[in-house]
Amino acid sequence: MTARPYRVLVVEDEQLTAETYVAHLDRLPGFEVAAVAGSLLAARQVAAAGLHANGRFPFDVVLLDMNLPDGHGLDFLRQLRAAGFHGGVLALTAATDLPVVRRAVAYGVTQYLVKPFGFDEFADRLGGFRAASAMLAGDGALDGQEQVDAVFRVSRERRAEALPKGLTESTLREVVELLGADPETALSAAEVGERLGISRVTARRYLEHLERIRRVRRSARHGGRGRPEQEYRWAGRT
Structure with a gap:
């Protein structure tokens, strides 16, 4: 209800x-x-x-x-x-x-x-x-x-958990909803940016903020060439 x-x-x-x-x-x-x-x-x-x-x-x-x-x-x-x-x-x-x-x-x-x-x-x-x-x-x-x-x-x-300067509550909610909808799936900053229509750099700032307040977990994604890409998986409450 x-x-x-x-x-x-x-x-x-x-x-x-x-x-x-x-x-x-x-x-x-x-x-x-x-x-x-x-x-x-x-x-x-x-x-x-x-x-x-x-x-x-x-x-x-x-x-x-x-x-x-x-x-x-x-x-x-x-x-x-x-x-x-x-x-x-x-x-x-x-x-x-x-x-x-x-x-x-x-x-x-x-x-x-x-x-x-x-x-x-x-x-x-x-x-x-x-x-x-x-x-x-x-x-x-x-x-x-x-x-x-x-x-x-x-x-x-x-x-x-107040947002750092330059971040907005509305975009943060979009990032939270995206990751919280499927907690088992890890996404990179580039993937979050692509799905939400924001830049990779901007997406990474939101993800780093969520990691800092322990809402997401960060891990290295291996398998490609060069440095491992960082990916983020939901760990907190929506």
């Missing part, structure tokens, strides 16, 4: 910025826009309407700006938490002053992304949220300290 996508409430008073977030979300599988609110009042009305209708919040994730025309975003978050909202909250803001960051941590902000940022950073933070949420889905118990540590480690790992 296909999992229900995460419903996202966008709280952002700048219309063009809000529209950009909506466009970004449309590109990300597993997320859908529940509502867009340009003020604290509008955000509170969205939450209240859902609670009044069926006793549930009509969103699972909040993308939250801090400086809104009628107050501070963290005031809305404090009210949400007090009302029993346990979903993810991603702060997307230009605010970097420590008192705001401390309050954000205290109120359970899941990710904190400082403006300006691009689609790849946006997608990475949403991906970190989704990965952590998947590990916490369902009931039952985690199997000891190792699995508990894994839950708290997942978002840090994604930050450690």
Whole structure:
């Protein structure tokens, strides 16, 4: 059965910025826009309407700006938490002053992304949220300290895997999908480049990045003349 996508409430008073977030979300599988609110009042009305209708919040994730025309975003978050909202909250803001960051941590902000940022950073933070949420889905118990540590480690790992300059998240996903579709088959940089329509040098940079974060294994391909060609086989998770 296909999992229900995460419903996202966008709280952002700048219309063009809000529209950009909506466009970004449309590109990300597993997320859908529940509502867009340009003020604290509008955000509170969205939450209240859902609670009044069926006793549930009509969103699972909040993308939250801090400086809104009628107050501070963290005031809305404090009210949400007090009302029993346990979903993810991603702060997307230009605010970097420590008192705001401390309050954000205290109120359970899941990710904190400082403006300006691009689609790849946006997608990475949403991906970190989704990965952590998947590990916490369902009931039952985690199997000891190792699995508990894994839950708290997942978002840090994604930050450690940040792409080197010049690489993009979209092309990386194409490389991952190509190798992950057939983990038993090893491909060279030239073969990856040919299949994805990128140069051999560019393909090698992505493959070396994946090797560095232990998603692929590299080995020498023998049998031809001259130096052995390097080939890469999928070893990680897609």
